[in-house]
Amino acid sequence: xxxxxxxxxxxxxxxxxxxxxxxxxxxxxxVTTEALVDTGTDITCLPRALINALSAECASSYNxxxxxxxxxxxxxxxxxxxxxTTTKIVEVIAVGDEPILGRNLINEFALQLHGPTQKLxxxxxxx
Amino acid sequence: xxxxxEEIKKAVDSGEIELSDFSEECLQPASYDMRVGEEGxxxxxxxxxxxxxxxxxxxxxxxxxxxxTHEKLQLPANMLGRFGLRSLYARMGLLxxxxxxxDPGFGGKLVIGIVNFSSQSIMLPYxxxxxxxxxxxxxxxxxxxxxxxxxxxEHLTDKIISxxxxxxxxxxxxxIRQLVASSPSIGPEEASTLYxxxxxxxxxxxxREKQAFERLxxxxxxxxxxxxxxxxxxxxxxFGHSKTELxxxxxxxxxxxxxxxxxxxxEQEVVHIPTPRVPRRMA
Numbered sequence: 001x002x003x004x005x006x007x008x009x010x011x012x013x014x015x016x017x018x019x020x021x022x023x024x025x026x027x028x029x030x031v032t033t034e035a036l037v038d039t040g041t042d043i044t045c046l047p048r049a050l051i052n053a054l055s056a057e058c059a060s061s062y063n064x065x066x067x068x069x070x071x072x073x074x075x076x077x078x079x080x081x082x083x084x085t086t087t088k089i090v091e092v093i094a095v096g097d098e099p100i101l102g103r104n105l106i107n108e109f110a111l112q113l114h115g116p117t118q119k120l121x122x123x124x125x126x127x
Numbered sequence: 128x129x130x131x132x133e134e135i136k137k138a139v140d141s142g143e144i145e146l147s148d149f150s151e152e153c154l155q156p157a158s159y160d161m162r163v164g165e166e167g168x169x170x171x172x173x174x175x176x177x178x179x180x181x182x183x184x185x186x187x188x189x190x191x192x193x194x195x196t197h198e199k200l201q202l203p204a205n206m207l208g209r210f211g212l213r214s215l216y217a218r219m220g221l222l223x224x225x226x227x228x229x230d231p232g233f234g235g236k237l238v239i240g241i242v243n244f245s246s247q248s249i250m251l252p253y254x255x256x257x258x259x260x261x262x263x264x265x266x267x268x269x270x271x272x273x274x275x276x277x278x279x280x281e282h283l284t285d286k287i288i289s290x291x292x293x294x295x296x297x298x299x300x301x302x303i304r305q306l307v308a309s310s311p312s313i314g315p316e317e318a319s320t321l322y323x324x325x326x327x328x329x330x331x332x333x334x335r336e337k338q339a340f341e342r343l344x345x346x347x348x349x350x351x352x353x354x355x356x357x358x359x360x361x362x363x364x365x366f367g368h369s370k371t372e373l374x375x376x377x378x379x380x381x382x383x384x385x386x387x388x389x390x391x392x393x394e395q396e397v398v399h400i401p402t403p404r405v406p407r408r409m410a
Binding site for chain 2: 042043058059
């Protein structure tokens with residue numbers, strides 16, 4: 001499947017993916033949004049309001065470091081079921097105000113970025 | 128000699144004082160405003176609260192709270208600090224109760240004990256400047272710098288929490304109840320909810336399982352070092368090498384709900400989010 005880069009919210013344009021997520025095993029409450037594909041980030045990050053909307057339960061915690069290795073504090077983590085081209089359970093933390101797909105999710109899929117045409121291809125199913 | 132704004136900044140810039148995440152906005156004429164940090168504790172909740180996650184720390188009437196500062200401080204051997212609540216919070220009815228002096232040589236985050244003497248709950252939002260630190264330059268270096276038990280503290284550990292009383296201070300509770308009873312603005316229904324534990328049940332359970340993990344860790348290190356463990360009802364119930372596979376097993380076995388999954392190791396698990404953020408443009 002092919003998705004166009006987002007040139008409305010990001011300058012330069014950035015690869016984004018539509019994602020749908022819910023708590024594992026229960027899709028009664030689910031949220032669909034677009035998330036930035038960020039290979040520099042270790043773990044997927046979601047805004048707290050989105051996690052609250054899913055009634056997700058905390059499962060673990062991390063010491064989070066930002067740019068230049070500066071600690072930005074502790075964050076609880078949650079496990080959510082993501083539907084992209086297939087379903088995956090992925091750990092996320094509630095940080096920031098925009099959805100960001102980190103390497104813990106990106107590495108589950110075969111993605112190809114084509115900058116000149118501003119297109120992101122994702123293979124169906126996981127590799 | 129008390130340092131004034133320019134001297135504080137100069138001392139930080141030169142490295143004489145280490146003050147993490149220094150911000151000129153927190154600089155006052157002769158003090159520095161410390162901000163609400165990542166961790167807090169209230170007797171009414173009975174657990175360490177992740178203020179960064181929750182967004183704020185709620186201190187109920189008559190309740191006692193510990194608030195850790197966002198900033199980490201390192202004083203040289205010829206300086207001491209004194210701190211107190213910002214007058215805004217003092218006027219709202221909060222009273223700082225502990226740790227007025229920061230000894231020469233102290234390094235770590237400050238922990239401030241606060242009692243809410245007002246009849247209303249008071250919120251301390253994350254990163255809000257809430258206490259002022261005065262810095263004094265001494266005439267000479269002290270002979271022995273601070274080497275006490277709180278040297279290097281960066282978290283509200285069980286060691287700190289275990290020394291606290293179990294319930295809010297009886298005298299404060301009595302005074303607040305009398306105040307509430309005589310206040311036309313607060314009805315008896317609200318008065319009966321004083322000290323109610325208001326954190327979501329799932330979060331309270333999670334925090335308790337996490338604390339159980341910390342208690343069990345020394346023993347787990349002997350048997351399951353490098354593995355993940357699921358803590359449920361304060362017991363280690365599942366072990367494995369893949370965190371995701373383990374959580375799937377846990378939810379399958381116990382259903383979706385609060386638990387704690389931790390790595391049996393010496394250090395807290397770490398993640399990096401190094402990408403500099405440029406604010407998103409509005410569409």
